[in-house]
Amino acid sequence: MEKLLEVAGLKKYFPIRKGSLFSRETKYVRAVDDVSFDIHKGEVLGLVGESGSGKTTTGRLLVRLLKATEGDIVFEGKDTQAMTDAQFRPLRRDMQFIFQDPYSSLNPRLTVAHAIAEPIRLHGVATGKEVEERVGDLMNTVGLNPRMASRYPHEFSGGQRQRIGIARALALNPKLIIADEPVSALDVSIQAQVLNLLHRLRDEFGLSYLFIAHDLNVVQHLCERIAVMYLGKLVEVADRESLYAEPLHPYTQALTSAIPVPNPRAKRDRVLLKGEIPSPVNPPSGCHFHPRCQFATEQCRQVVPTLKKVNATRSVACHLY
Ligand code: SF4
Numbered sequence: 001m002e003k004l005l006e007v008a009g010l011k012k013y014f015p016i017r018k019g020s021l022f023s024r025e026t027k028y029v030r031a032v033d034d035v036s037f038d039i040h041k042g043e044v045l046g047l048v049g050e051s052g053s054g055k056t057t058t059g060r061l062l063v064r065l066l067k068a069t070e071g072d073i074v075f076e077g078k079d080t081q082a083m084t085d086a087q088f089r090p091l092r093r094d095m096q097f098i099f100q101d102p103y104s105s106l107n108p109r110l111t112v113a114h115a116i117a118e119p120i121r122l123h124g125v126a127t128g129k130e131v132e133e134r135v136g137d138l139m140n141t142v143g144l145n146p147r148m149a150s151r152y153p154h155e156f157s158g159g160q161r162q163r164i165g166i167a168r169a170l171a172l173n174p175k176l177i178i179a180d181e182p183v184s185a186l187d188v189s190i191q192a193q194v195l196n197l198l199h200r201l202r203d204e205f206g207l208s209y210l211f212i213a214h215d216l217n218v219v220q221h222l223c224e225r226i227a228v229m230y231l232g233k234l235v236e237v238a239d240r241e242s243l244y245a246e247p248l249h250p251y252t253q254a255l256t257s258a259i260p261v262p263n264p265r266a267k268r269d270r271v272l273l274k275g276e277i278p279s280p281v282n283p284p285s286g287c288h289f290h291p292r293c294q295f296a297t298e299q300c301r302q303v304v305p306t307l308k309k310v311n312a313t314r315s316v317a318c319h320l321y
Contacts, residue, residue, distance in 0.1 A: 001040035004176060004208050005062070010035045010071035012057050016281065029280045031057040033232035035071075036307070039176065044202060044209040046223035048216055048255065050277050054232040055212045056100075059178040062210070063095050064088060075176070093123055096169040098162075100181040105165055106153040112139075112164055113149035119171045138167040141204075142197060159190035166197065170205070178210045183218060195222055216252075217259045220244060225313075228252045231280055231288040234307055238314035248316045250293045287319065295320060 013028040032054045039045045047055045060066040062073060064085070073080045075095065080088055099105035106115050116135045120126050126134050136146035142163040153161055162182060169177055179198065183191040199222055201207060213219045219226060220240065227237045228251065236249040247253045254271040274292045278284055287305050290296040299319050307317040 001043065003038050004041045004043075004076060005039040005210075006072070006074040007038065007058075007062070008036045008072040008074075010058065010061060010073065011069045012054075012061055012066060013069045027281055030232045030283065031280060032061065032068075035229075035232075035234055037227050037234065037237060039208050039210060041175075042202070042206050042208055043225065044211055044223045046216075046219035046226040047210055047212045047229060048214065048219060048226060049229035050214060052231070052277050052280060053229040054280075055214075055229050056180050058229070059097070059180050059210060059212050062176075062178055063092065063097050065097065093125075093172040094175045096172065096174040096177050098165050098169050098177060098179040098182045101185050103153075103158065103161065103185070106161060108153055111150050111152055112144075112156070115153070115164060116149075116167050116171055119168060123172055125172060134171070135167075138170055141170065141201070142167045157190075158186050159194060162186060162194055163197065166194075166201070170201065173205070174207070176208045176210070178212070180212045181214065182211075184214065191218070198222060215258070216244070216255045220259070228255065231277065231283050233288065233317065234315075235289065235318070236314070236316045237307070238316075242314055248310065248314070248321060249289075249318050250295055250320075251289050287317075 010032055011034060012032040013030050015026050015028055018025045018027055035058060037045065047058060049055045057066060061068045068081060071081070075091060078091065080091060113135050116138055117131050120131050120134055135149060139146045139149060144160060144163050144167070153164070156164065183194050186194060198209065202209065211219055211223055223240060225237065225239050226243050228235050228249065230251050236247070236252045243252065244256060247256045254273045257269065257271040278288070278291065284291050286302045287300045290300040293300065297319070303319070305317045305319050307315045308321070309315045310321055
């Protein structure tokens, strides 16, 4: 399969100042620290991790909602990091973002028609009557009645608002959609509907997704490959079947063991994580996961493991492999 996006050595460090007025010290939060992955045409890659793992920052760097500290982002063979904002702008049409919170991502003063039409007008894709027709088509595509186009966001349910967000993202016929936890703010019953919609749209328009989620349960039916992130680093990347059947990294093992099973009485070995994710300002030495890992050794406390290929379809960053 042809590559659509190639990310190599991506870093985002946020400076924070500490100390008094006279002795200021700058520290850095390594929100994204040397992350590399690719997405093929028509593929759905899941990016999974707890809050504070850096997954949302990674998504934002791809579409320049944030500027990278270092690293390469190549989209359809074009090095986007070497581009000025003006050079990047036409490419931005091909890479759209769906926000986590459908409640706050829509302007409450704009009707749905305006909200969906905004990117079409901004990029000069259509004018006049064509815009209206395009908005109606997009609403139909995401399962909303175009007669509701003159309503305001507060008149819609959470699931409907996320459909509006999806229609906005589709307005410019993108190739890649970065979906940042698009269902986590929704009721479980509505989550499945939105996931099914994203699945259908992928098939219909040949889209690729980077699907960001905080648990492996949500991504298991949509994503072909999954990348697991912990404290700014990728710890495992694998095809879906291998990852769920035989997770390699101890953190992935803990995440997969937390997935609810249909029969709650079925015997399963739950891997419990000790404590909370540490602060990214002072991450643990060596393997960042070592304070929570039951297999940690002295080597783990001192040496940072790098992401290494273990076979054709998977890579892991752990001294056990
Ligand atoms: Fe655990 Fe060591 Fe592997 Fe880190 S490198 S996950 S501490 S075994």
